[in-house]
Amino acid sequence: MSTTTSHPSEPDGPADGPADGPARPARLIQNEATTEIPVHLLFRDDPDPAPVPLKPAVVGRRHGTGEQPRLRRPAAPKRQVPQVDPDLAERPARVLPGAVGVLAGACGAVGCVATSWWAGVLPPLAGEALRLPVYAGTGLGLAQWAAYAGAGALGLFGLGGLARGRTGRAWVLDLFGRYRGTVRRSGLLWVNPLLLRRRVDVRLRHWRSEPVPAADGSGVALRVVVLVVWRVRDTARATLGVEDHEAYLRECVEAGLTRVPVEMPGGPRGAGDAAGEALTRLVAADAAPVGLEVFSVQPVRVEYAPEVAAAMHRCRIAALDAQHRASVLTSVVDSVEDTVTRLTVRGLVELDDYERKALVKDLTVAFCAGRGETAP
Template identity: 75%
Template sequence: MSTTTPHTHEPEEHPESLPGGAGTAVRPPRLIHTEATTEIPVHLLFRDEPAPEARRPAVVNRRQGTGEQPRHVRPAPVRRRPELRPDPELQERPARVLPGAAGVLAGLGGVAGCVATTWWAGALPGEAPGAGLGVAQWAAYAGTGALGLLGFGGLARGRTGRAWVLGLFGRYRGTVRRTGLLWINPLLRRRRADVRLRHWRSGAVPAADANGVALRVVVLVVWRVRDTARALLGIEEHETYLRECVESALARVPVELPGGVRSGADAAGDALTRLVAADVAPVGVEVFSVQPVRVEYAPEVAAAMQRRRIAALDAQQRATMLSSVVDSVEDTVTRLTTRGLVELDDYERKALVRDLTVAFCSARREPA
């Protein structure tokens, strides 16, 4: 059975070219016949690399003998969260209203005009017959009646903490935040908006802690309507949207159970406030605070996590007690030996430490 020994091709030595043409230099054969070699200038090996942001899309050259064309390798686009941009035309602006005295005067003028028209027609009791109800009298009745209806029908009472959002044929016409007796065009549609500082206490909302353990969190949200036009016209129901934004923020922010240190709860509250405020700002709602007021385990993991917490507290208590016992034993033995009360060798010292440890542990375990 014959075996073949792998060998490498070594370049053969050839005489150098002589001045008289006695010999010619022959290039050594290529070691790799399937690839084309190219000389690389030395300065290109030590050039500075450009900044990552200034690099152009990489170009992959074609391979020799394959007929493949050069192609550009573009980096994958980074997906960003789309921003919620409200309608620029839908922004709160003051509406044109008149003082309530103008509406009262217009209404009284309409009533007085109707009485005068009745006297003109001679329809008042105890008066002599007049011109009767003709076209002129009916026209006077129509004008004075319309004036009275417009005067009294446009009266409205503005309250502190309340606003009127006005619209005409589906178009926003302005917001009234003034208080007192006002006159508003009765042809405009009015929608009441509550602009007071409000709070909302949620129910048990699903959440999770930093380790992914399921929790149930109750949060208290302090908020108010800042832009009445966007809150009432830019979204179907701004209160429902606020609740959904709170639930979305709780799904993204880990919440810790309340303990001795409030730093974790404060950090979670600050993160929730920032997220919810950023989400509801485009719809005209201003959020001041989102704070967890009650945090508890979900029902499906409550029993297991309660046992785990009890075991951790028990282990911590035992470790604390053991550290205290060891410190007490060490202090006792050190005082006895330094004051010269006893002279102990290694065996006696170990026995004394053992007896003191048992005694101190027994004393700690006895109920008070």
């Protein structure tokens, strides 16, 4: 690109070309620095340029504009909810009606009696009571002992598995540490006696806590007693997912109180309900993975911590005293103003500025003294 310089006085017009070719107008663009660029160089018919690979734009500070770079705030880390074994979930256990266990126990007892009669060791009185024919017996041999063992095992297995299911109670069954199901049925049942049974209360329950440390919106230490309404929803996770689900629930409530500010009674309207709703959401989210369903967490008593109770009591007494003094002073000023206005309006006295100030002073002292004497 060529650059030429021309004087501002020269008009823009066609320039003389070479003698052997056609004349081409040299139209120029002139800027403030008297630098001119031929226009035909800006609009040349060049072939399409090769594509330029684009790079990711980097947003930075633009010099000379005063604009500050836009900084992206790091995303707040999501609150992690505790998780337990995803394969651990409540499922019904295989149980039989209680009549099966009773029948098996009766069969075992009958087998023991029949084996004793067969071996000839049945007492005569028992034989007469059962109306069995007299039989000398073959004695206790290997066959008799095997029959004894089979009948006794059947009777023990049948009677040992009998259990009574109650409404609102459940059994969590496991065999050698492996979860085998949950029994929520009521009535007489037969459960495999080899399974370990753990009783779980699945009724709707409430728990009133002891005073738990907390804080209000200003960071003042408090002691809060909360009432929690909850129940066990998944017995497998509540029993096998944690060591003690009741202790876990207490810890969740204490952790929630450290994150939710609680206001003293008499604070802003709706502050107590908002704190209860926030506590319920937090505790329910923490307790859900272990099979607990939390319906409500409400503060029922809020008081200052012992280390700040005395200081807050003094502050409240001082505030009440200041409020009382302000009300008394307002009443005295109104009374003095009304008295002076009536005396002057009715023409009972004529006062100049000095006398008016003296009268106001005397009336104020008198009214304050009278209020002090009549005050309880």
